[in-house]
Amino acid sequence: xxxxMQIEGMGxxxxxxxxxxxxxxxxxxxxxxxxxxxxxxxxxxxxxSLNLLVEDEKxxxxxxxxxxxxxxxxxxxxxxxxxxxxxxxxNPAPFPLSIQxxxxxxxxxxxxxxxxxxGQIAKRKLExxxxxxxxxxxxxxxxxxLSGGQQQRLCIARALTVEPSVLLLDEPCSALDIQNxxxxxxxxxxxxxxxxxxxxxxxxxxxxxxxxxTMFMMSGELVEFGRTSQVFSSPKDERTRQYIEGxxx
Amino acid sequence: MDRxxxxxEIIIWSIxxxxxxxxxxxxxxxxxxxxxxxxISAEFLLDSPKGFPLGSSGGxxxxxxxxxxxxxxxxxxxxxxxxxxxxxxxxxxxxxxxYNVIRLVIESTAGMPxxxxxxxxYTLFVLKLGFGVSVLSGGLVLGIMIFPFxxxxxxxxxxxxxxxxxxxxYALGVSRYYTIKRLVLREALADIISSVALAGGFAMGATxxxxxxxxxxxxxxxxxxxxxxxxxxYHLYVLVGEGAPLEYVxxxxxxxxxxxxxxxxxxxxxxxxxxxx
Numbered sequence: 001x002x003x004x005m006q007i008e009g010m011g012x013x014x015x016x017x018x019x020x021x022x023x024x025x026x027x028x029x030x031x032x033x034x035x036x037x038x039x040x041x042x043x044x045x046x047x048x049s050l051n052l053l054v055e056d057e058k059x060x061x062x063x064x065x066x067x068x069x070x071x072x073x074x075x076x077x078x079x080x081x082x083x084x085x086x087x088x089x090x091n092p093a094p095f096p097l098s099i100q101x102x103x104x105x106x107x108x109x110x111x112x113x114x115x116x117x118x119g120q121i122a123k124r125k126l127e128x129x130x131x132x133x134x135x136x137x138x139x140x141x142x143x144x145x146l147s148g149g150q151q152q153r154l155c156i157a158r159a160l161t162v163e164p165s166v167l168l169l170d171e172p173c174s175a176l177d178i179q180n181x182x183x184x185x186x187x188x189x190x191x192x193x194x195x196x197x198x199x200x201x202x203x204x205x206x207x208x209x210x211x212x213x214t215m216f217m218m219s220g221e222l223v224e225f226g227r228t229s230q231v232f233s234s235p236k237d238e239r240t241r242q243y244i245e246g247x248x249x
Numbered sequence: 250m251d252r253x254x255x256x257x258e259i260i261i262w263s264i265x266x267x268x269x270x271x272x273x274x275x276x277x278x279x280x281x282x283x284x285x286x287x288x289i290s291a292e293f294l295l296d297s298p299k300g301f302p303l304g305s306s307g308g309x310x311x312x313x314x315x316x317x318x319x320x321x322x323x324x325x326x327x328x329x330x331x332x333x334x335x336x337x338x339x340x341x342x343x344x345x346x347x348y349n350v351i352r353l354v355i356e357s358t359a360g361m362p363x364x365x366x367x368x369x370x371y372t373l374f375v376l377k378l379g380f381g382v383s384v385l386s387g388g389l390v391l392g393i394m395i396f397p398f399x400x401x402x403x404x405x406x407x408x409x410x411x412x413x414x415x416x417x418x419y420a421l422g423v424s425r426y427y428t429i430k431r432l433v434l435r436e437a438l439a440d441i442i443s444s445v446a447l448a449g450g451f452a453m454g455a456t457x458x459x460x461x462x463x464x465x466x467x468x469x470x471x472x473x474x475x476x477x478x479x480x481x482x483y484h485l486y487v488l489v490g491e492g493a494p495l496e497y498v499x500x501x502x503x504x505x506x507x508x509x510x511x512x513x514x515x516x517x518x519x520x521x522x523x524x525x526x
Contacts, residue, residue, distance in 0.1 A: 048416075056419055082422035093413040096436045105431065106421035155417065162421055 002029040004166060004196045005050065010064035012042070012049045014057070019045045020220045023064070027166065032188060032197045034211035034228065036204060038248065042220040043200040044090075047168040050198070051085040052078065069165070083110065086159030086195075087168040091175060092151035094143035094158075099135055102143045102154060106162045121161055129157035130187050149180025153187070160195075167191065169199040173206065185210050204244060208232055216240045278506060285503025288496045294504070302491035303467055304484065309501050314470035315384070315478030316453050316508065319463060322388020322474060323395055323452040328445045330392070331399035336429055339407040359397035363457040366390050371461040385474040387463020394458055395448035402444040406437045439523025446516030450509040456482040481505040 005027035012020040020042045027033055035043050045054065052073060054060035066073040073081055083106070095102050103122035104112075112118055122139070126132035131153045135146070143154055152172055159167060169188075173181040188197055188210055201207050207214055208228060215225040216237075224231060224240045235241045242248060292308055299307030334351070342348050370390030380386045410433055418428040434441070456464075464483035471478035481501060488498045 051420060053416060053420055056416070079422040079424065082420055085420075087417070087420035089413045089417060091413055093411060093417045095414060095418070095432050097432075105418075106423055109421075109423045109427050158417075159421070 001031065003027065004029040004069060006065075006067040006070075007050070008065045008067075010049065010062065010066060012045050012054055012060070012062050014054075014061075015059040018220065020049065023222045025215060025222055025225050027196055027198060028213060029196050030192055030194070031212040032192045032199060032210050033213040033215060034207035035198060035200045035215050035217065036202075036207050036243070037217035037223075038243065039202075041217045043217055044170050046217065047087070047170055047198055047200055050166075050168060051082050051087060053082075053087070079110075083162035084164050085166045085168055086162060086164035088152070088155050088159050088170065088172050090171045092148060092155050094146070094151050094154055097143060098140045099143045099146070099154065100139040102158050103161055106158070110162065125157040125160045126154075128160060128187075128191065129153045130183060131157060147180075149176050149183065152176060152180070153184065156184070156187070160191075164195065166196045166198065169197065171200050171202055174202060181206070204232075216243060218243070278510075281499060281502045281506055284496070285499035285501075288500030289503060293500055297469070298467065298479075298484070302488075302493050304488045304491075304497055304501075305493045306497075309479075309481065309484060309504055311468060311470045312479040312481045312484040312501070313504060313508070315464070315468070316481045316505070318384045318471050318474065318478055319387050319391055319459060319480055320449045320453045320512075322384055323391035324445050324449045326389055326392030327396040327399050327448060327452075328441070331396050332403055332434075332441060334396075334400050335404040335407055336433075338404055340425060340429060340433075355397045355400055358393065359401075361394075363394060363455055364460075366394055367458040367461045369393075370458065375462055381475070382461075382463055382465065382477045383475045384463055384471050384478050387459035387478075387480075388474070390458040390462050391452040391455060394455060395452050398448045398451060399441075399444050403437065403441055406440040406444075407433065410436055439520055443516040443520040446512050446519070450512040450516075453509055453512070454482055454505065456480075456486055459483060460486075481508070 003026045007026070008024045010020065010023045011018065023046065035046060037043055048054050048057075049062045050066060050073075052062055052066075054062050068076065068081070068084060076084070095105060097105065100122055103125060104118040107118060107121050112121065123132060126135065131150060134150060135141075143151065146154060152175075156167075156169075156172070173184055176184070185206065188199065191197065192212075199211070211228045213225065214228045214231040216223045216231065216235075216239075218239055224235060224237045226236070231240065232244060235244060294308060294313070295310050296308030297311055298304040298309065334355070338348060338351060342351070367390055370386055370393070374380045374386035374389050375382055380389075414432065414436075415428060418432055419425070459480055460483060463477060464480040465477040466479075466487055468477050468479050481504060485498065485501045485505065488501060
């Protein structure tokens with residue numbers, strides 16, 4: 001399988017505090033990589049450093065090498081890098097705009113002006129996120145009036161409007177019920193045909209259900225990376241085994 | 250048991266202080282309005298002051314318009330300055346030291362006696378910059394006076410903006426400037442408007458800053474911001490000083506209080522409407 005991102009010796013720190021150290025891992029194209037590990041092990045920081053969002057936060061710094069499709073991420077203009085790596089956060093964060101405006105916010109910024117094209121983008125991405133049928137009659141409604149599950153799907157759809165090649169998701173289902181979680185999981189499976197997905201999850205069963213690859217992190221270090229079936233059935237590291245069996249975490 | 254008594258005392262004391270505050274406010278406003286309501290008429294609201302001493306007959310129309318003009322200029326100037334400062338401090342200022350210096354300036358401005366601000370405005374705007382005694386000079390001084398009031402509120406509001414929303418926007422490859430323009434200011438708009446309106450009420454009641462810079466004893470309703478104007482607050486001061494009939498004094502005070510209450514009411518309504526969205 002092709003590799004889309006190569007991360008080598010990556011470390012992250014905030015001021016003097018080291019949060020991640022020496023992470024080396026490959027992200028495979030058109031696959032889902034799940035990132036598991038106990039709370040506070042740096043999972044969220046990991047995905048926030050892939051698009052260098054950490055550097056936008058106070059005192060955040062990323063070192064080491066991150067290659068996106070063979071190109072050094074630092075050499076790609078920040079705005080372009082960000083649009084290559086779509087990101088969805090734990091809590092749905094719809095903008096204080098209408099559903100339609102949420103969907104056209106980024107394309108408009110990136111230069112799409114024509115109303116018809118904007119409408120097309122919005123429609124297509126909402127369809128991909130399985131939300132279009134539910135909201136097609138009320139696109140002008142404030143996005144915050146949607147239910148939690150719908151908001152999260154809107155955020156995923158919104159992340160797709162900039163045509164990313166990688167989708168980074170930070171526990172997108174943690175605030176959702178079973179039905180909405182199932183919808184999102186099915187959608188992610190579908191999306192992984194066209195996108196490479198990295199998903200942080202607390203839910204081991206979810207990782208096992210949807211991920212092709214799994215990486216296990218602890219205390220800011222990458223402990224194990226491999227095919228999901230291998231990581232769950234025959235982990236190489238004792239700590240991984242213990243975490244999966246629920247000894248801690 | 251002892252603890253319970255203490256709680257009880259605290260509760261009684263809170264209710265009592267609330268009641269006293271409410272009673273004082275109610276009494277002042279009620280008393281002024283009761284005394285002034287007999288004077289309020291269409292003529293009083295729409296006519297110019299007449300008689301001797303000036304204001305012992307006629308109305309306060311030019312002073313109403315003047316007060317609105319001073320307040321308008323003040324709000325425009327102060328809101329622009331305050332919102333930009335707040336955005337800078339919250340989103341762009343990376344040096345702790347610079348932040349502290351700016352904070353210090355804002356707090357010092359807030360603590361400045363209004364007559365000193367008036368003198369400063371007289372020297373700078375009226376004399377040095379040649380704006381003369383005008384709505385512009387007076388409005389600018391009032392603007393400086395209410396600037397800290399708006400800045401502090403707006404900055405606090407900007408600090409409450411959800412971090413995930415900002416990061417989501419940056420993560421879409423959108424610049425900070427665009428994010429602020431399209432999301433942050435929009436999110437905070439209701440609170441910005443209501444802080445500006447509250448500050449406007451404060452500016453409208455102020456007298457000292459405009460005595461030397463913009464307000465005059467008699468003028469027609471101002472035709473441009475370069476002309477001097479009457480103001481309700483200063484008119485009230487003059488009426489009392491010259492021993493004009495009390496009903497006119499209370500009438501003027503009533504109009505002033507009603508205008509300020511209306512502005513504050515509108516501010517609250519805007520805030521509530523937006524939050525209830």
